[in-house]
Amino acid sequence: xxxxxxxxxxxxxxxxxxxxxxxxxxxxxxxxxxxxxxxxxxxxxxxxxxxxxxxxxxxxxxxxxxxxxxxxxxxxxxxxxxxxxxxxxxxxxxxxxxxxxxxxxxxxxxxxxxxxxxxxxxxxxxxxxxxxxxxxxxxxxxxxxxxxxxxxxxxxxxxxxxxxxxxxxxxxxxxxxxxxxxxxxxxxxxxxxxxxxxxxxxxxxxxxxxxxxxxxxxxxxxxxxxxxxxxxxxxxxxxxxxxxxxxxxxxxxxxxxxxxxxxxxxxxxxxxxxxxxxxxxxxxxxxxxxxxxxxxxxxxxxxxxxxxxxxxxxxxxxxxxxxxxxxxxxxxxxxxxxxxxxxxxxxxxxxxxxxxxxxxxxxxxxxxxxxxxxxxxxxxxxxxxxxxxxxxxxxxxxxxxxxxxxxxxxxxxxxxxxxxxxxxxxxxxxxxxxxxxxxxxxxxxxxxxxxxxxxxxxxxxxxxxxxxxxxxxxxxxxxxxxxxxxxxxxxx
Numbered sequence: 001x002x003x004x005x006x007x008x009x010x011x012x013x014x015x016x017x018x019x020x021x022x023x024x025x026x027x028x029x030x031x032x033x034x035x036x037x038x039x040x041x042x043x044x045x046x047x048x049x050x051x052x053x054x055x056x057x058x059x060x061x062x063x064x065x066x067x068x069x070x071x072x073x074x075x076x077x078x079x080x081x082x083x084x085x086x087x088x089x090x091x092x093x094x095x096x097x098x099x100x101x102x103x104x105x106x107x108x109x110x111x112x113x114x115x116x117x118x119x120x121x122x123x124x125x126x127x128x129x130x131x132x133x134x135x136x137x138x139x140x141x142x143x144x145x146x147x148x149x150x151x152x153x154x155x156x157x158x159x160x161x162x163x164x165x166x167x168x169x170x171x172x173x174x175x176x177x178x179x180x181x182x183x184x185x186x187x188x189x190x191x192x193x194x195x196x197x198x199x200x201x202x203x204x205x206x207x208x209x210x211x212x213x214x215x216x217x218x219x220x221x222x223x224x225x226x227x228x229x230x231x232x233x234x235x236x237x238x239x240x241x242x243x244x245x246x247x248x249x250x251x252x253x254x255x256x257x258x259x260x261x262x263x264x265x266x267x268x269x270x271x272x273x274x275x276x277x278x279x280x281x282x283x284x285x286x287x288x289x290x291x292x293x294x295x296x297x298x299x300x301x302x303x304x305x306x307x308x309x310x311x312x313x314x315x316x317x318x319x320x321x322x323x324x325x326x327x328x329x330x331x332x333x334x335x336x337x338x339x340x341x342x343x344x345x346x347x348x349x350x351x352x353x354x355x356x357x358x359x360x361x362x363x364x365x366x367x368x369x370x371x372x373x374x375x376x377x378x379x380x381x382x383x384x385x386x387x388x389x390x391x392x393x394x395x396x397x398x399x400x401x402x403x404x405x406x407x408x409x410x411x412x413x414x415x416x417x418x419x420x421x422x423x424x425x426x427x428x429x430x431x432x433x434x435x436x437x438x439x440x441x442x443x444x445x446x447x448x449x450x451x452x453x454x455x456x457x458x459x460x461x462x463x464x465x466x467x468x469x470x471x472x473x474x475x476x477x478x479x480x481x482x483x484x485x486x487x488x489x490x491x492x
Contacts, residue, residue: 056247057183065183067241069192072179075135075172075234077199077206082146082165082227083111084308085207088323091316092220097155102452105309107162109448112305114166116441119174119434124276126175130267132244134171136235141168143231150224165227173200174437177422178430179245187349190367193422194345194415198337201411204308205333212327280435288424291482293436295475296417297443302467303378303410305444307333307385307403310451314460319395332400336381336407344370344412348419364423365486367416368479374412375476379468381406386464417479424486 053059057068086093086107093104126134142165149161172179176196184192211223239262248267283289308330315321315329348367355362384402392399421436422429455463 177433
């Protein structure tokens with residue numbers, strides 16, 4: 001069976017889980033128990049030469065696997081960290097470049113868009129040339145662009161450096177789901193995908209939180225110097241302990257040793273084709289992937305992006321806060337994200353194990369039962385944030401409490417929905433990550449263009465109510481339908 005899969009991959013076709021099920025037996029096979037190959041890795045299994053090699057990621061120690069997962073998670077965080085890290089500097093940019101504050105916010109908007117679209121290019125490139133060398137290029141190129149950002153004197157120049165930085169730093173935001181899935185066992189997959197989703201999500205509040213201090217005490221330019229220093233540290237860590245996670249026995253024999261590992265070369269017999277760059281969009285034909293991706297995009301926009309982008313306006317203009325004081329408000333979002341991940345990943349894995357023990361089987365749709373807790377907290381958090389902020393005449397902690405509650409639920413839904421989507425199409429795990437990311441970032445990119453008008457027209461409380469209604473009608477109800485249909489189909 002695995003040989004057939006490998007042959008199909010080499011001919012450009014990846015077999016679906018339904019194909020696998022139909023060729024094995026009449027007994028249904030649970031997705032979590034099916035060996036799979038993603039489009040950007042070669043298929044090797046027991047009995048195939050090279051499977052026992054210590055260079056095969058399957059045979060790496062748990063420590064090395066976890067190190068690679070944490071590095072890709074941190075790399076993903078850097079993309080959102082740098083995009084949102086300039087938020088406390090909007091006023092300074094507006095003055096320096098002689099533009100309005102909303103125009104300054106477009107420096108973040110362009111990065112949100114490119115963080116979504118760029119993995120479409122990087123994913124097929126990594127399939128042919130490997131993830132390791134693309135990763136080195138990513139952090140080194142990002143470092144150079146951030147140095148350029150520190151030296152920029154014009155709005156157009158800064159826009160160019162932000163666009164290039166987002167493009168270069170983006171590879172793991174797309175293929176991170178594939179790397180984590182391939183390096184983690186099914187019973188720990190929810191937790192380790194949670195590491196990746198948490199780091200990606202927490203970059204958005206962590207960036208402005210830390211950079212608020214930087215803007216106030218040492219200047220706007222140091223935002224970019226710090227970004228460059230972090231990229232340099234990433235580069236050195238990748239050189240020291242990073243490794244290629246796509247395994248090809250012929251390629252591995254050519255890359256023994258430290259210097260051999262650094263030489264770029266093709267690691268696959270495939271050649272890049274134009275269709276490879278749009279392949280993730282073919283996942284839209286699977287309703288459970290399309291619905292989950294759209295539901296996640298809508299929920300993430302109103303459960304995370306709106307809180308991040310509107311923080312300078314909501315607190316800066318209403319309470320006359322400076323950059324550091326605005327940055328401190330992001331602590332609430334960070335706390336909510338961290339607590340949400342402590343619940344979502346481990347609880348998901350524990351819940352599925354309990355289901356398997358009690359019923360003898362489980363399916364990915366069982367994870368969605370916990371998503372309802374996430375949506376309940378998002379609704380409560382957004383309404384608390386909106387109405388308490390609207391009614392406040394002086395600063396108090398209650399809007400931040402609402403933001404923390406909403407962030408708690410947002411992190412839960414991010415991990416749960418991403419894990420469900422990946423497990424629904426494990427054999428295309430990296431492409432699932434790219435597709436989900438494109439939907440999330442594209443929808444999030446539109447937000448800053450209408451958020452200010454929405455809050456002006458409806459006030460904070462009214463806007464919060466509208467956002468809750470949109471999430472409920474356009475995200476929660478479709479998820480309920482997907483779960484119902486999936487459980488009936490998979491469990492009979």
